[in-house]
Amino acid sequence: MKKQDKRNWPKAVIQILSFLLIPGLFEAQFSAVGTIISAVYQGTVSWERIRYSVWMVLATVPAVIIVGRFFCGYFCSFGAVQDFLWFAGNKLKKRFRKAGAKNLHSNSKKSGRNVPTGWIKYGVLLFWAVFVWSGMIKWNIAGPWQVFGQYSSIGHWPGVKPMFSIGGALILVIFVGSVLIQRFFCRYLCPMGAIYSLISRCTLLKIVKPRSKCGSCRLCTAKCTMGIDLTEKEQTAGGECIGCGVCINGCLKNNAHWKYRYSVWIGVGVTCLTIAASQFLIRSESGSVGKTAGDAAIDTAEQNLDSRFQDGTYSGSGEGYRGTVTVSVKVEQGTITGLTIENAEDDQTYLDRAKSGIFSEIMKKQSAEEIDTVSGATYSSKGLIEATQNALKEAAGDENTVQENTASESTDTTEEKQAFLDAGRFHDLKDGICTGTADAFRGDVEVQVTVENQKVTDISILPTATPRNTFSVQRLT
Known part of the structure; x- marks a missing residue:
């Protein structure tokens, strides 16, 4: 019998590296989709508003469509934590784990899908798409992903406060569920997983398993990370399959195998390329925000006859996702011409996501009032807005402030x-x-x-x- 743990070491290495380098990417995908759909609902679709979200979505969606859900199986840090919890549960000999998994999972031999619990994640996705992203419900509660994000970055400890929240309670439930049921969140609750499942049906990479060569062991089904019933299947591709290869490693007859020899490395490689391309575009786009927004500010200034800002450079601070963020505001000829993050304790991923939308809107409106937060980076957005508002108070401030900033003039x-x-x-x-x-x-x-x-x-x-x-x-x- 093959030793599964030895065969899966590349997956473990990739998961560890992804956890260290891109811990929040899984949540950023869902938020980016939400931003785009919200813009469609509101009739405010513009490249300036959605460009960051488009680049973010490009990190995974093209790869999922072409090669399958390798992002879920190898790169998602939330999935990696669930794998670790399941592994730890096995090591601790949790006897009630198997019974709980069988009762809750309820595989259907005919459909190969989870009945009925496998469809819960589609309900979660529908709730967000219909009620939250449309604006019918104002959702300002930190979810389990946001709480997880606060603890996932190396070198930062947010304390225990985030755990005393709805998101904290939910993440505890998810972690307990992950000890009892392998990939509990991925199977039943992940809304982004629902999207990936829908768009990966025609992926090029497939696991084939000729039924004529199968025995009666059903080990492939028993070992499947996502609980897919493979008994009656000749092949599996996309959908619920995350390409982890556990079914292949567990097959006693070497019957289950990838259709193409280097499918795993092709899938991992394509996913790496799309993630790298996305991050490059995001960094480039973040660098051009000031220039693009500056042009918009000049246009606004030509029409604005009620400028109240004194020329100079002003700093303000606000409370972001992980701590204090300081923003520098440059005012020339009474117009906001530059916004710069001087110092921040926030996660860079969330800051970049918030910065692209928030700074553009502030410079376009020449005001930090009534600026919408960026979906998925709510707390970072609020921190940037608060910091900018405080800086602009100085720019439009009292006589003492004006005298200090314009002494040379x-x-x-x-x-x-x-x-x-x-x-x-x-x-x-x-x-x-x-x-x-x-x-x-x-x-x-x-x-x-x-x-x-x-x-x-x-x-x-x-x-x-x-x-x-x-x-x-x-x-x-």
Whole structure:
């Protein structure tokens, strides 16, 4: 008999590496799908809004369609944890595990599907698609995936607070279920697994098992990670199959095998390529957010006659997914022209996801008010929005703040004005205070001139729609 544990060591290595490098990718896929569907519901589909989600979906969907669910079997960190819990349960000799699995699983020999519990995940997917993504239900509760994400990054410990939540309670239920039933969440609850199952029906890579060469052992069915009844099947491809190969390793007659010799490496390789391509596009897209949003900000500035921001660079902090996030806001000519994350304790995956949508919207609207959070990165989104709002409060802040941020400009303006007054260009003027108006960059600018002893003694710019610090007094020529 083949030793399954030796044959599956590549899978274990890939799972460990994936857990260290891309622990949140499984959740990001579902959130990206939600963002796209929400945009369709709201009639706000635009490349600017969904581009990050499109690149994220490209990490797995093309590979699942072409080669099958290798992402689920080899790369999903949530699946890896379930595999570990199942392995630990076996080692601890959980006697009630087998009885529980048989009773709950209820395989159907005819259909090869889980009846009826295997369809629960499709109900979960339908709930999100119809009620949550449509906006009918405001869902701001951290789910089990989000809680898992807070504990999955190396070097960060969020404490026990996340576990005292609905998501924390659900993840405990899932973990207990995973000890009793192999891949409990994947079989019965995973909404992204439901999507993968639907789109992988015509995958190119298949496991074949000629029935004429089968005995009566049914080991392939007994060992199947996803509980698929393989007894009456000549082959299995896509659908519930995650390509783990446990059925092949457990076959006493070497009857079950991949249709193509290097199917596992082809499947893993294609999935690696799509993940790498997706991450490259996301990084590139994140780098271009400032430029794209900056162009939109200029267009908005041309129409905005009520700018209240003082030129300068301002910082603000907010509470993100894992901790404090600090955002730097650059204001030029009264317009937000740059947004930069200075420091963050958040997970980079969630930050990138939130940054793409949040920063673009803020620069387009020239405001951090009424900005929608990014699906799947709700807490990171809130942190970025809060940090930007706090920075903009300084940009539009009180007199003390304005004086601190415009001290150099004020000094320069005072020196220029004094030089202009000392030049003595005006003579025989009537004493008094006069005002004059002229068209400027954002509208009319009103100037107040004070004349004492027939000489100009002061020139002041009265409050107008144009930011004060965009002007300096110029000498007459």
